[in-house]
Amino acid sequence: MRVAIGDDAVILREGLARLLHEAGFEVVGVAANAEELLALVERSEPDVAIVDIRMPPTHTDEGIRAAKAIHEKRPTTGILVLSQHVHPHYAIELLSIGTDGVGYLLKERVANLNQLSESIRRVGQGDTVLDPAVVSQLVDRRRQADNPLEHLTERELEVLALMAEGRTNKAIAERLFLSEHTIEKHIKNIFNTLRLPHSPDDHRRVLAVVTYLDSP
Amino acid sequence: MRPKLFLLVPAAVAAGAGATWLAAHASAGRPTEPGPYLTAMVGASLIASGLGSWRARPENPLGPAMVLTGFAWFAGLLSEATNAPLYTVGVAVEYAFVAGFVYIVLSFPSGQLRGTLDRVLVVGAVAAALGLQLLAMLFGNGRGLRCGEINGRSACPDILLQVFHDNGLALHLLKFQRALAVGLTLTALCLLALRWLRASRPQRRELTWVLLAGSATLVALAVNVVNDLVGGPLQSTPANVWFLTLALVPIAIVATFVRRRLARGSIAGLVVQLGAHTEPADLQAALSTALGDPSLEVAYWFPAEARYVTGDGRPVAVPGPDSGRRSTLVERDGTPIAMLLHDPALEHNRTLVQSVCAAAGLALDNERLHAELRARLVELTASRARLVEATDAERRRIERDLHDGTQQRLVSIAMSLGLLESKLPPDQEATVPIVHEAQLALALALEELRELTQGIHPTLLVERGLPVALEALCRRAGLPAHLKVDLDNRLSDQVETAAYYFASEALSNAAKHSHGTEVRVDVSCDGRTLTVEVADDGIGGASVGPGSGLRGLADRVEALGGRFTVSSPPGLGTRLQAEIPCA
Numbered sequence: 001m002r003v004a005i006g007d008d009a010v011i012l013r014e015g016l017a018r019l020l021h022e023a024g025f026e027v028v029g030v031a032a033n034a035e036e037l038l039a040l041v042e043r044s045e046p047d048v049a050i051v052d053i054r055m056p057p058t059h060t061d062e063g064i065r066a067a068k069a070i071h072e073k074r075p076t077t078g079i080l081v082l083s084q085h086v087h088p089h090y091a092i093e094l095l096s097i098g099t100d101g102v103g104y105l106l107k108e109r110v111a112n113l114n115q116l117s118e119s120i121r122r123v124g125q126g127d128t129v130l131d132p133a134v135v136s137q138l139v140d141r142r143r144q145a146d147n148p149l150e151h152l153t154e155r156e157l158e159v160l161a162l163m164a165e166g167r168t169n170k171a172i173a174e175r176l177f178l179s180e181h182t183i184e185k186h187i188k189n190i191f192n193t194l195r196l197p198h199s200p201d202d203h204r205r206v207l208a209v210v211t212y213l214d215s216p
Numbered sequence: 217m218r219p220k221l222f223l224l225v226p227a228a229v230a231a232g233a234g235a236t237w238l239a240a241h242a243s244a245g246r247p248t249e250p251g252p253y254l255t256a257m258v259g260a261s262l263i264a265s266g267l268g269s270w271r272a273r274p275e276n277p278l279g280p281a282m283v284l285t286g287f288a289w290f291a292g293l294l295s296e297a298t299n300a301p302l303y304t305v306g307v308a309v310e311y312a313f314v315a316g317f318v319y320i321v322l323s324f325p326s327g328q329l330r331g332t333l334d335r336v337l338v339v340g341a342v343a344a345a346l347g348l349q350l351l352a353m354l355f356g357n358g359r360g361l362r363c364g365e366i367n368g369r370s371a372c373p374d375i376l377l378q379v380f381h382d383n384g385l386a387l388h389l390l391k392f393q394r395a396l397a398v399g400l401t402l403t404a405l406c407l408l409a410l411r412w413l414r415a416s417r418p419q420r421r422e423l424t425w426v427l428l429a430g431s432a433t434l435v436a437l438a439v440n441v442v443n444d445l446v447g448g449p450l451q452s453t454p455a456n457v458w459f460l461t462l463a464l465v466p467i468a469i470v471a472t473f474v475r476r477r478l479a480r481g482s483i484a485g486l487v488v489q490l491g492a493h494t495e496p497a498d499l500q501a502a503l504s505t506a507l508g509d510p511s512l513e514v515a516y517w518f519p520a521e522a523r524y525v526t527g528d529g530r531p532v533a534v535p536g537p538d539s540g541r542r543s544t545l546v547e548r549d550g551t552p553i554a555m556l557l558h559d560p561a562l563e564h565n566r567t568l569v570q571s572v573c574a575a576a577g578l579a580l581d582n583e584r585l586h587a588e589l590r591a592r593l594v595e596l597t598a599s600r601a602r603l604v605e606a607t608d609a610e611r612r613r614i615e616r617d618l619h620d621g622t623q624q625r626l627v628s629i630a631m632s633l634g635l636l637e638s639k640l641p642p643d644q645e646a647t648v649p650i651v652h653e654a655q656l657a658l659a660l661a662l663e664e665l666r667e668l669t670q671g672i673h674p675t676l677l678v679e680r681g682l683p684v685a686l687e688a689l690c691r692r693a694g695l696p697a698h699l700k701v702d703l704d705n706r707l708s709d710q711v712e713t714a715a716y717y718f719a720s721e722a723l724s725n726a727a728k729h730s731h732g733t734e735v736r737v738d739v740s741c742d743g744r745t746l747t748v749e750v751a752d753d754g755i756g757g758a759s760v761g762p763g764s765g766l767r768g769l770a771d772r773v774e775a776l777g778g779r780f781t782v783s784s785p786p787g788l789g790t791r792l793q794a795e796i797p798c799a
Contacts, residue, residue, distance in 0.1 A: 015632070018635070060675065061679050084619060085669075085676070087684075087688055089676070089687070108630055111627070111630030111633060111634045111658065192701065
């Protein structure tokens with residue numbers, strides 16, 4: 001399997017390259033920033049691009065942006081984002097790019113070569129890989145809160161049920177004889193009450209519906 | 217009245233009586249001369265006003281100048297005398313009063329001529345009124361100079377100064393004198409108009425009446441001279457109007473001086489007002505009213521900075537002589553308190569300014585202390601905010617160093633260990649557990665480091681904003697946390713950071729001390745204030761004491777001008793609230 005590596009720390013990208021080489025991957029090249037990585041991916045067409053989330057110039061979320069750019073240019077390339085912190089928010093952002101062939105791992109997982117190789121292969125085959133810590137954070141939350149739907153008002157439940165039927169805001173408004181603006185307010189309350197992570201509304205909408213369908 | 221001034225009164229009365237008599241018995245048919253009433257009125261007005269001013273302001277040359285002009289006016293009436301020596305003197309000084317008058321109007325109110333043009337005008341007036349007059353007297357006889365062409369007979373005695381006999385030249389000289397007078401008069405009029413237009417409000421209050429009377433006199437003078445030059449079609453009317461306006465100038469001067477004195481009556485009102493004043497602007501307004509200067513500004517002496525600072529904290533310098541502003545320093549017991557910045561016009565009314573300063577001394581000193589306190593508070597707030605900012609910057613730097621350095625190295629070691637593990641021959645049973653042990657310890661170290669850096673500086677806050685960062689915070693909280701965020705836009709870094717740390721510290725406090733079962737975090741923003749509320753259902757009884765974690769929270773919130781409140785009744789849970797201005 002062919003991989004490309006993007007990380008601004010020399011020690012890490014070279015170390016990772018050596019490690020993956022030893023593990024039997026073909027490392028097509030390494031890049032120190034998102035732009036170089038993008039060029040590398042276009043040039044060498046690897047199966048998987050491994051990218052550090054925090055790179056120059058802003059050292060914030062370049063990895064996520066690079067992932068989006070790579071996905072746009074070459075949708076078939078798998079993307080594995082490494083991050084020193086695990087934030088479900090970033091996982092959701094990454095998943096919103098597309099659920100095929102993306103992965104989000106804590107950086108320190110590189111210590112376990114077997115686990116790392118396995119993750120890279122799965123991403124390369126088009127699977128989704130999420131760090132166990134992300135999953136446990138989401139599961140923890142489910143466990144902590146009692147059934148979140150109990151906190152919704154009658155009206156909000158009504159709106160949510162109609163959302164689950166796949167109706168648009170406009171259709172829901174017509175059905176309930178309310179203004180679209182009121183519906184938007186209800187939906188915002190639903191998102192807040194269900195404590196859905198802040199992300200594009202489309203995504204939260206799906207999650208809200210999932211919560212609704214999931215509840216006993 | 218001083219003895220030497222008192223002595224001038226009988227002299228003036230005698231001169232006035234003589235002149236009035238001469239005016240009353242003036243030869244008929246000379247229409248340009250003033251009658252006895254105007255003679256007495258103009259002279260008396262000048263001398264009485266002059267003596268009054270002289271006495272009140274011995275340092276101001278205007279008083280003596282007015283007195284002298286009054287005597288010159290009376291002396292000019294000697295030209296009505298039939299006695300040759302008296303007549304000669306009379307003709308010589310006949311127009312001297314005009315020169316004096318020009319000086320008075322131009323130098324009012326200080327008695328100082330302010331510009332080159334002023335000086336040129338006065339010198340020109342003296343040259344025309346005395347110089348050309350005397351020069352003409354060298355050539356002309358009585359006939360030529362005053363009486364010659366009227367009714368074909370001479371009613372005048374000889375001029376004793378006459379050396380040459382050239383009446384024609386004398387008449388030309390006199391025509392030139394009058395033309396020069398018209399030119400000088402018009403120039404002076406323009407100058408006065410310009411002066412009035414450029415004057416500030418307090419200056420205008422001083423100048424208006426005198427400039428009006430003076431300008432009227434100058435216009436009347438010009439009309440009179442022109443009338444004379446073209447052969448007198450207007451008969452004696454312009455001359456009488458001229459003399460009448462002339463009498464008004466000293467009266468306007470005295471009226472202005474009296475009004476200044478009356479302004480001191482406003483001090484009583486000031487004292488009453490000062491008793492009730494509350495705001496610094498009130499004190500400034502009260503002083504402004506008392507001094508009649510709307511442009512008045514008060515600056516207070518800050519000894520620590522050794523400079524004057526206005527009530528709203530703006531430092532001011534003592535105005536230079538060319539700045540168009542003047543200053544009066546207010547002192548108490550030899551130490552400076554304040555500086556009044558005012559219009560230069562008030563310089564002519566030192567007594568009023570001094571009285572006002574004396575009356576307002578205590579209030580000014582009070583206000584100075586208040587102003588100093590306010591300035592300190594502003595500085596303190598700013599330095600608090602700077603401290604918080606510096607702390608945040610330092611945290612960012614440490615987090616970055618840890619991330620770029622230590623964390624990367626540890627991860628790199630972890631990779632090496634992973635590689636080592638994969639390279640171990642299968643028969644090395646003794647080595648494998650050691651490698652695993654090292655990997656485990658390293659994983660723990662990395663996890664601790666991750667927690668540490670996240671606590672030092674929340675990167676998620678910077679990257680994704682307050683709601684997302686709070687969500688992550690609540691997810692990691694020790695107690696089940698319910699988050700409700702009503703916030704649509706990003707706020708400034710400081711506000712977001714303060715709100716984040718507030719929530720973070722409050723959550724960890726709740727987890728450690730509340731013994732509660734859950735905690736609610738509510739964040740809302742009304743566009744001006746960001747409100748963050750963290751409430752648990754625990755045992756309550758929390759307080760903001762020194763050394764308490766809550767104290768640090770309060771500091772951070774208050775450094776941004778915000779408010780921090782704790783409500784923690786025993787048994788009813790703890791509610792911490794931060795209100796941070798975010799507009």
